[in-house]
Amino acid sequence: MQINRREALIWSAATLLATTRSSLAQGRRTIRIAPHAALRVLDPVTTSAYITRNHAYMVYDTLFSIDAAYRPQPQMVKEWTVSDDQLSYTFTLREGLLFHDNRPVTAEDCVASITRWAKKDVVGLRLASAMSDIRPLDDKTFRIALKTPFGPTLEAMARPSSIPLFVMPRRIAELPPDKPLEEVVGSGPFRFIASDFRPGVSWAYERFADYVPRAEPPDGLAGGKVVKVDRVEALWFPSKQTAINALAKGEIDLLENMNADQRSLLDGDRGVTLRRRFGPMASTIRFNWAQPPFDNLKARQAVQAVVTQQDYMDASIGDPKSYQICPALFGCGTQLEVDDGFRDTGKPDVKTARALLKESGYKGEKVVIITPGDIASFAPLAPLTQQLLQQIGMASEIQTMEWSTFLARRAKPGPVSEGGWNIAHAVFDRLDLISPLGNPNFDARGKSGYSGFVDDPETTDLKNQYERATDPARQKAIAAELQKRAYDLVFYIPLGTYYDYEAFRSNVTGYVPAPVMVMWGVTKA
Amino acid sequence: MTRLIAMRIATVLPVLLVVATIVFVLLRLSPGDPAQVLAGENATPEALSNIRQELGLDRSLPVQYVTWLVEMAHGNFGTSVLSRVPVLTLIRDRLEPTMVLALSAIVITVLLAVPLGALAAWRHNSWIDRGVMVLSVIGFSVPAFVIGYVLILLLAVKTDLFPVQGYVSPLSDPVAAARHLFLPSVTLALVFMALIARVTRSSVLEVLGEDFVRTARAKGNRPTRVLWRHVLPNAAVPIITVVGLGLALLISGVVVTESVFNIPGVGRLTIDAILARDYPVVQGLMLFFASIFIGVNLLIDIAYVIVDPRIRY
Numbered sequence: 025m026q027i028n029r030r031e032a033l034i035w036s037a038a039t040l041l042a043t044t045r046s047s048l049a050q051g052r053r054t055i056r057i058a059p060h061a062a063l064r065v066l067d068p069v070t071t072s073a074y075i076t077r078n079h080a081y082m083v084y085d086t087l088f089s090i091d092a093a094y095r096p097q098p099q100m101v102k103e104w105t106v107s108d109d110q111l112s113y114t115f116t117l118r119e120g121l122l123f124h125d126n127r128p129v130t131a132e133d134c135v136a137s138i139t140r141w142a143k144k145d146v147v148g149l150r151l152a153s154a155m156s157d158i159r160p161l162d163d164k165t166f167r168i169a170l171k172t173p174f175g176p177t178l179e180a181m182a183r184p185s186s187i188p189l190f191v192m193p194r195r196i197a198e199l200p201p202d203k204p205l206e207e208v209v210g211s212g213p214f215r216f217i218a219s220d221f222r223p224g225v226s227w228a229y230e231r232f233a234d235y236v237p238r239a240e241p242p243d244g245l246a247g248g249k250v251v252k253v254d255r256v257e258a259l260w261f262p263s264k265q266t267a268i269n270a271l272a273k274g275e276i277d278l279l280e281n282m283n284a285d286q287r288s289l290l291d292g293d294r295g296v297t298l299r300r301r302f303g304p305m306a307s308t309i310r311f312n313w314a315q316p317p318f319d320n321l322k323a324r325q326a327v328q329a330v331v332t333q334q335d336y337m338d339a340s341i342g343d344p345k346s347y348q349i350c351p352a353l354f355g356c357g358t359q360l361e362v363d364d365g366f367r368d369t370g371k372p373d374v375k376t377a378r379a380l381l382k383e384s385g386y387k388g389e390k391v392v393i394i395t396p397g398d399i400a401s402f403a404p405l406a407p408l409t410q411q412l413l414q415q416i417g418m419a420s421e422i423q424t425m426e427w428s429t430f431l432a433r434r435a436k437p438g439p440v441s442e443g444g445w446n447i448a449h450a451v452f453d454r455l456d457l458i459s460p461l462g463n464p465n466f467d468a469r470g471k472s473g474y475s476g477f478v479d480d481p482e483t484t485d486l487k488n489q490y491e492r493a494t495d496p497a498r499q500k501a502i503a504a505e506l507q508k509r510a511y512d513l514v515f516y517i518p519l520g521t522y523y524d525y526e527a528f529r530s531n532v533t534g535y536v537p538a539p540v541m542v543m544w545g546v547t548k549a
Numbered sequence: 550m551t552r553l554i555a556m557r558i559a560t561v562l563p564v565l566l567v568v569a570t571i572v573f574v575l576l577r578l579s580p581g582d583p584a585q586v587l588a589g590e591n592a593t594p595e596a597l598s599n600i601r602q603e604l605g606l607d608r609s610l611p612v613q614y615v616t617w618l619v620e621m622a623h624g625n626f627g628t629s630v631l632s633r634v635p636v637l638t639l640i641r642d643r644l645e646p647t648m649v650l651a652l653s654a655i656v657i658t659v660l661l662a663v664p665l666g667a668l669a670a671w672r673h674n675s676w677i678d679r680g681v682m683v684l685s686v687i688g689f690s691v692p693a694f695v696i697g698y699v700l701i702l703l704l705a706v707k708t709d710l711f712p713v714q715g716y717v718s719p720l721s722d723p724v725a726a727a728r729h730l731f732l733p734s735v736t737l738a739l740v741f742m743a744l745i746a747r748v749t750r751s752s753v754l755e756v757l758g759e760d761f762v763r764t765a766r767a768k769g770n771r772p773t774r775v776l777w778r779h780v781l782p783n784a785a786v787p788i789i790t791v792v793g794l795g796l797a798l799l800i801s802g803v804v805v806t807e808s809v810f811n812i813p814g815v816g817r818l819t820i821d822a823i824l825a826r827d828y829p830v831v832q833g834l835m836l837f838f839a840s841i842f843i844g845v846n847l848l849i850d851i852a853y854v855i856v857d858p859r860i861r862y
Binding site for chain 1: 579580581582585586587588589590591592593594596597599600602603629631632633634639642643698701702705706709712713714715808809810811813817818821824825826
């Protein structure tokens with residue numbers, strides 16, 4: 025092939041341009057990350073999807089944030105006071121808070137943001153019901169007045185799941201919460217680059233130069249959000265294997281999560297550091313309380329008698345360093361960790377299970393277990409459960425479907441003949457479990473509640489008591505009562521908690537151990 | 550020819566309407582709920598209900614169908630339920646990687662598979678013939694993702710010759726684009742080469758037995774001239790059909806290769822939209838794919854007339 029001078033010039037220019045662009049990107053301290061999911065929805069109030077929440081932590085700031093021990097700590101708030109009767113909270117903002125459009129953050133913005141959030145978040149709704157008034161007192165101060173004490177007010181404002189309280193400019197926050205936002209303007213440490221957003225593919229942030237971090241070191245999601253890179257590029261990989269290859273070759277710098285099995289693919293690679301993720305996941309067996317046979321307590325107890333967390337964790341995770349037997353329904357390692365009511369002896373009791381099943385009046389009807397075939401963390405659960413049911417004399421059938429169908433079907437309380445189900449599994453991030461008010465497993469409103477349709481007015485009453493309790497010791501006592509009730513009535517069966525892994529290039533340092541992937545503190549040599 | 554094109558264009562709208570209707574009905578019949586996907590796994594029933602209302606999913610199906618048709622007639626293909634980006638923008642943004650990948654794969658395929666198939670037929674029952682057939686069976690039997698991962702391991706991770714993943718537009722950086730496209734194009738080409746080489750072989754074999762080939766040989770033409778001037782043009786019709794349909798299939802079905810090499814094309818968009826029950830995006834994509842097949846079929850018919858003057862419409 026002959027190349028004339030003109031073509032040679034064009035090719036040289038193109039190569040030079042490419043080289044220059046690449047050098048510039050590297051010079052700008054860009055970190056490339058592979059998150060756990062693709063970002064499609066930008067409004068954190070519209071969805072409880074983790075990826076949208078994680079995106080929001082980059083762009084927006086929060087009034088309070090949880091630290092590594094899951095305790096609320098001030099973030100945008102400088103100081104606050106609580107009246108003696110616990111009915112009035114006054115908050116003052118830190119100095120120097122700016123939105124990305126260079127407007128100062130005011131108390132009005134906070135009030136509008138709380139109002140929008142409180143119409144959507146499950147704990148926010150409770151806080152809103154307890155409120156009698158919320159108003160700015162001046163540019164930097166606002167007050168929440170309550171009709172009745174609301175003990176977990178700070179926890180609610182700090183809670184990272186499922187819909188955290190992010191602060192937005194008033195003009196945006198006053199839009200109806202059912203209408204998704206069309207612009208992303210936060211006051212967080214990173215600015216979202218709208219022109220680089222390709223839904224479901226890639227997105228990017230740049231350092232917000234005017235962000236004023238807190239002075240404390242980073243601690244979980246709390247502390248100083250000191251940004252040390254100029255740009256963060258996020259790239260979604262539909263194939264985890266490809267993401268692992270890309271990390272090994274240095275095409276990306278950080279991989280948010282991989283399961284314990286995949287760890288072996290990077291073990292021994294000197295260029296890569298592997299670390300157990302901060303927050304574990306908790307898998308569960310859920311019963312459909314609204315339909316036979318599990319509308320009967322004895323039938324649920326029969327299954328409970330043969331389930332041991334050890335067996336599930338050994339079979340589904342394998343590596344003991346990657347899982348934990350955890351009796352605490354509000355999460356091990358959290359403020360409400362208790363072991364009241366735990367029934368798991370570590371040994372299946374088939375004899376008792378058979379007797380309980382007989383007492384329940386079970387007549388051999390087939391139990392339908394639904395499972396998503398396209399989600400790896402669910403894959404081992406349904407066959408294990410079916411095996412246990414078989415041991416105690418229950419007929420069962422596994423019906424496999426893809427995730428969207430599974431979610432829609434799991435939300436139906438009707439009988440199997442009408443597209444319902446009897447057993448379904450669920451997997452939660454520990455963040456979803458830490459509050460009795462937000463933990464979906466304690467939604468006890470029957471058919472109008474979370475899937476599983478637990479119907480127990482006493483639990484609703486205990487949650488109301490928890491809400492009003494302002495003393496941490498009293499809160500913990502109520503949480504223990506709630507937990508005991510959940511075990512006694514078998515709301516669901518916890519199967520243990522397990523850890524995924526995160527991996528990053530060895531030249532990446534300062535990656536903060538936190539329940540949400542955050543990019544402050546990170547440096548790249 | 551003009552009549553053929555006019556007739557085809559006249560049939561496009563009814564065909565698209567039928568496709569649109571079938572897709573609409575099938576999507577609504579399939580289980581799954583876009584509101585649930587949008588709201589997230591732990592959404593409360595109240596949140597789901599609000600989202601359904603906001604998306605218009607609580608309206609009756611005939612109302613949703615008519616609304617959609619009316620909007621389409623005005624050129625509005627709707628907005629993604631999830632990302633709120635217009636469907637046409639989403640398709641436009643994801644079209645280039647798929648088109649470039651499909652075209653490069655088909656070029657590699659045709660350049661290699663047609664000569665190989667012709668050679669196999671020309672040397673019928675020789676070791677060359679058997680070798681080509683064995684290769685084509687292997688190419689057709691091994692899934693694309695296996696070929697892709699093996700190529701990545703050997704040529705990207707172990708030897709650092711090519712990048713593992715990603716797409717670069719040839720318009721922005723031709724050199725980087727070529728490096729990124731090489732492995733996925735070869736992966737796809739290996740699969741389609743098998744098909745096209747086999748079709749070429751059997752088509753050429755058929756023509757080799759014709760009287761006019763014997764006459765050409767008897768006139769003293771060199772074997773290569775007989776093959777290129779007399780045999781291949783007469784064997785071209787089935788080859789064109791397979792290449793044309795192969796191109797259409799590549800455009801609509803490169804999802805595995807796009808996933809393995811992390812290429813943000815329409816294949817991945819389609820799977821994502823189907824899994825998320827993103828109705829407007831799936832509907833828009835299906836119409837787009839139907840249009841591609843209609844267009845490619847028209848081009849195939851035109852090519853028939855050009856390569857074989859005996860064909861008349």
